[in-house]
Amino acid sequence: MPELPEVETVRRGLAPILVGHRFAAVEQRRKDLRFPLPAHFAKRLEGRGIEALDRRAKYLLARLDDGEVLVMHLGMSGRFKVDHANGAESAPGSFAQKAAEAPKHEHIVFHLDDGSAVRYTDARRFGYMDLIPADSLDTHPLFIGLGVEPLSKDFTPAWLAGKLKGKKTSIKAALFDQRLIAGLGNIYVCEALFRARISPFRSAGTIATKTGKATAKTIALVAGIKAVLEQAIEAGGSSLRDHARTDGTLGRFQHRFKVYGRTGKPCSRKGCGGTVARAVQNGRSSFYCPTCQR
DNA sequence: AAGAACTCCTGTTGGC
């Protein structure tokens, strides 16, 4: 489910609940998600204060007051929901409380010291959580190979051209690769390629010159990636099935897709006249306009 | 060693 804009939306929703507060109790309902949860997970969190909530790629990083970092990844179907202290859901005798059993896929509940709760639900269980010392984050296997943050100043046409030089794989697969650019997924790769008028099948190396210099295509692609991510964050991300903001409301960016999920619909580019197509690439759907994306 | 295929898991959907 969640790509960079969805994770950033979740981060912004959780930050005011978590930062400056303490975990009073943690309910852990399974021993694993995608991977085993760390030993004594709940115990190690209880009593800890949260000093900051950051994002790196599609990871959320809660920095704790004992020098450890709670690392959280939402996988495909992970979702956080906040119950505010004294909110409707936590009111005594409320309907929610009467339904005593936990929802089927609610795996972890973080109770905060002010009575609020953060509930993690993940039907497919592709998400994961870990506790890692802050000073070993940079050398941890999960993070060591991660590529550039696409919204950072480091992500420029010159940088991208240098990386794509000589790459034989498709530009779609290259943008999907977290070791190159960290945070893009299927939706925003498709949308960015449409904006840059680049075919997802084009060999990645052809976006740059042979010597790794930026071209008009490189410039358009970097601009397209940054623009689509910024607009999606602004809209609270894209809600297809699972993503919702931490207050339960849906993101809105799905209404602004130009190609994703729009197979058979007319291309929205003025004067193009093409029809959006779908093709499977590396096992994932690519949506694109064969007429104006070259 | 790059690149593609397979894998984990459950829920939904679209085509017959």
Place this chain on the structure above:
DNA sequence: TGCCAACAGGAGTTCT
């Protein structure tokens, strides 16, 4: 209407 293969926003591991 009902059934079931295909597919879903990810990414580590295993192949070729």
